Amino acid sequence: MRAELRVGLAWLSELRLSSGAGSGMCLLLGATGVGKSLLVKRLQKLSSRDGKGDLGDPPPTRPTVGTNLTDIVAQKKITIRELGGCMGPIWSSYYGNCHSLLFMVDASNPTQLSASCVQLLGLLSAEELAKASVLILFNKIDLPCYMTIEEMKSLIRLPDLMACAKQNITTLEISAWKGTGLSDVLRWLQDTHRTNG
Numbered sequence: 001m002r003a004e005l006r007v008g009l010a011w012l013s014e015l016r017l018s019s020g021a022g023s024g025m026c027l028l029l030g031a032t033g034v035g036k037s038l039l040v041k042r043l044q045k046l047s048s049r050d051g052k053g054d055l056g057d058p059p060p061t062r063p064t065v066g067t068n069l070t071d072i073v074a075q076k077k078i079t080i081r082e083l084g085g086c087m088g089p090i091w092s093s094y095y096g097n098c099h100s101l102l103f104m105v106d107a108s109n110p111t112q113l114s115a116s117c118v119q120l121l122g123l124l125s126a127e128e129l130a131k132a133s134v135l136i137l138f139n140k141i142d143l144p145c146y147m148t149i150e151e152m153k154s155l156i157r158l159p160d161l162m163a164c165a166k167q168n169i170t171t172l173e174i175s176a177w178k179g180t181g182l183s184d185v186l187r188w189l190q191d192t193h194r195t196n197g
C-alpha cells in the first residue's frame with residue numbers, strides 16, 4: 001500500500017476513534033523533535049509505578065507521522081493524544097475533544113523558539129480550546145546551553161500572552177530524558193482531569 005494512502009487511512013480511523021473520546025482526553029502538541037513521544041512513554045511508565053521507582057533508560061522514539069493514543073491511569077483514565085509535529089496543518093481537526101493541552105517546547109533549541117511561539121499563539125486563540133487547561137512544558141533541560149524558563153518566558157513574552165489568554169496556563173521545566181519534573185506533569189494531569197469530571 002502506498003505511504004500516502006496508509007497515512008490517510010490511519011488519520012480517518014483516528015478521526016472515528018476521537019468522536020467518543022470523552023472528558024479524559026489530553027492533547028499533546030509541539031514542534032517536531034521536542035520530545036513528545038518520549039514524554040508519553042515516560043509518563044506511562046511513571047503512572048504504572050505510582051510515581052515511584054527508577055524510570056530506567058530512555059526508550060527509543062521515532063518521528064510521529066500521524067497520531068499516537070496512550071492511556072495513562074492516574075486515579076482516573078487519561079488518554080493522551082500526541083500529534084506529530086509534521087501534522088501541524090491538521091492539528092485543529094483534533095481540538096474539539098480535548099479537556100487539557102500539553103504544549104511542548106525544546107529549551108535547547110533557540111532557532112525553533114519563534115516557530116513554537118507562533119504555534120502557541122494559534123492554539124491559545126482557537127475557540128475550541130478556550131476552556132482547555134494548558135500546561136507549557138520546556139523540555140530538554142538536561143542539555144548544556146538550554147534556555148532557562150525566565151529567558152524563554154521573556155523571549156516569547158509569555159506574561160503578556162497569559163494575560164490575554166482565556167485559558168488557565170501553567171509552565172514547567174522538564175527533562176523527559178532524565179525524568180526531571182515528570183511527577184509534576186502527572187500531578188497536573190490528575191488535578192486537571194479531576195476538576196474536568
Ligand SMILES: Nc1nc2c(ncn2[C@@H]2O[C@H](COP(=O)(O)OP(=O)(O)OP(=O)(O)O)[C@@H](O)[C@H]2O)c(=O)[nH]1
Binds near residue numbers: 033063
Ligand atoms: N537530551 C534530551 N533528549 C530528549 C529529551 N526528550 C526527548 N529527547 C530526544 O529528542 C528526540 C526526539 O524526541 P521525540 O519524543 O521523538 O520527539 P517528538 O516531539 O515526538 O517528535 P515528532 O513525533 O516528530 O513530532 C529523541 O532522540 C529523544 O530521545 C530530553 O528531555 N532530553
Ligand SMILES: [Mg+2]
Binds near residue numbers: 036061062063064082
Ligand atoms: Mg512523536
